[in-house]
Amino acid sequence: MDIAIRPFELELASPLETADGRIDRREGFLVRVEDGDDSGLGEATPLPGWTESYEACRDALERVVSIAGEDGATDTLLAACEDAPAARHGLALALADLHARRELAPLYRQLDGCERVDYVPVNATIGDGSPAETADAAGEAVADGYDTIKLKVGVRDVAADLERVRRVREAVGPEIELRVDANGAWTPAEARTAIEGLADEDVALLEQPLPAEDLAGHATLRGSGVAIGLDEGLLECGIDTVLGADAADAIVVKPMALGGPDRAREVAAWALECDVVPIVTTTIDAVVARTGAVHLAASLPDVPACGLATADLLATDLGPDPAPVIDGEVVVPGGNGLGVSGVWDE
Incomplete structure (x- = not known):
C-alpha cells in the first residue's frame, strides 16, 4: 500500500473569531492511499482547540507514510496516528473511500449499507449581530x-440574546426550527434564565450552554422545555461519559475532531441506541472532508438538519463541490466512493 500526503492552505471568505482566537485560513493535508489499481482520498485539516496542531498532524501523517511500505495493515497504519485525530481522519477517510470504490458503492453505503439517500437536510448558521441584523440574516x-x-449566542448578555431570538422568531414565523449555540458561555443561572425565554420562542435545541466539563450541570438543564445538546462536552468527556451522565438530548458529531468517519459513525450509532440525537457538522473543512461528513450524515437513519452548509466560509476550495446545498438540503454524491474529483491533479 502506498500513501502520499500533500499540504494545502485555503483562505476564509471572512475571518472567523473563536474562543481560541481568530481564524483567517485553513491549513491541512490531502491524503491519498493507493493499493494496486484502487485509490482513496482523505483530508486532515486540524483546528486549534478541537484537534492536534498542524505540526503534530504533519508528524503523524509522515509516520504513516514511512511505515506504509513496511506494514500496510490498516490497523497498524491507523494506530500510528492514534493521538492525532485530524491525521487519523485523513487516513481513515482515504481508506473508507478506497473500500467503497472497490465495492462500487457510495461511501455512505460502505459506512452502513443503507438504502439510497439523495439529500440530507442542513441548517443555516447565523453569527452574532444586532437584533435587526440577526433577523434579516434569518429571513x-x-x-x-x-x-x-442556528443562532450563535453568548457574546452578549442573556437579555440581549433573548431579544435577538425573539426578533428572529417574528421574522421567520412559527414553522421554522430554531436552535441556539452558546459555546459554553453561560453560568448555570444564566442558562436557566435563557431557557425560560428560549422556550417561550419555541427554540428546539440549546447547544453547549455551560462549559464542556460540566456534565452534571447540563443534566440538570434537561427537561426544562428546550432540548440540550453537547458539542465541546462530547469532545472533552467522550460519548460513554456523556451518556452515563444523562447530560444531553443531542450531540454534535464532528468527524475531524473524533478521528475519522468510522469513529464518528460509532459515536452516532451509540447515541442513537440511547435515544440521543446525533447532529453531524464540519470543522470548517475543505471539500474532501466536508463531503465525507455528508456521507456520514447520509448513513444515519432519520438524520436531523446538520451543520454541513459550510462551503461558503471558504474563499476558495480544493476542487469542485459534489455536494452543493440546494433549498436547505445538501446533495449526497451517488457515485462510487466519496465522489470528490479534481483535487489531486498532477
Whole structure:
C-alpha cells in the first residue's frame, strides 16, 4: 500500500473569531492511499482547540507514510496516528473511500449499507449581530430554502440574546426550527434564565450552554422545555461519559475532531441506541472532508438538519463541490466512493 500526503492552505471568505482566537485560513493535508489499481482520498485539516496542531498532524501523517511500505495493515497504519485525530481522519477517510470504490458503492453505503439517500437536510448558521441584523440574516436563510436556523449566542448578555431570538422568531414565523449555540458561555443561572425565554420562542435545541466539563450541570438543564445538546462536552468527556451522565438530548458529531468517519459513525450509532440525537457538522473543512461528513450524515437513519452548509466560509476550495446545498438540503454524491474529483491533479 502506498500513501502520499500533500499540504494545502485555503483562505476564509471572512475571518472567523473563536474562543481560541481568530481564524483567517485553513491549513491541512490531502491524503491519498493507493493499493494496486484502487485509490482513496482523505483530508486532515486540524483546528486549534478541537484537534492536534498542524505540526503534530504533519508528524503523524509522515509516520504513516514511512511505515506504509513496511506494514500496510490498516490497523497498524491507523494506530500510528492514534493521538492525532485530524491525521487519523485523513487516513481513515482515504481508506473508507478506497473500500467503497472497490465495492462500487457510495461511501455512505460502505459506512452502513443503507438504502439510497439523495439529500440530507442542513441548517443555516447565523453569527452574532444586532437584533435587526440577526433577523434579516434569518429571513434571507428562509428565503434560500432553509427550515432550520442556528443562532450563535453568548457574546452578549442573556437579555440581549433573548431579544435577538425573539426578533428572529417574528421574522421567520412559527414553522421554522430554531436552535441556539452558546459555546459554553453561560453560568448555570444564566442558562436557566435563557431557557425560560428560549422556550417561550419555541427554540428546539440549546447547544453547549455551560462549559464542556460540566456534565452534571447540563443534566440538570434537561427537561426544562428546550432540548440540550453537547458539542465541546462530547469532545472533552467522550460519548460513554456523556451518556452515563444523562447530560444531553443531542450531540454534535464532528468527524475531524473524533478521528475519522468510522469513529464518528460509532459515536452516532451509540447515541442513537440511547435515544440521543446525533447532529453531524464540519470543522470548517475543505471539500474532501466536508463531503465525507455528508456521507456520514447520509448513513444515519432519520438524520436531523446538520451543520454541513459550510462551503461558503471558504474563499476558495480544493476542487469542485459534489455536494452543493440546494433549498436547505445538501446533495449526497451517488457515485462510487466519496465522489470528490479534481483535487489531486498532477
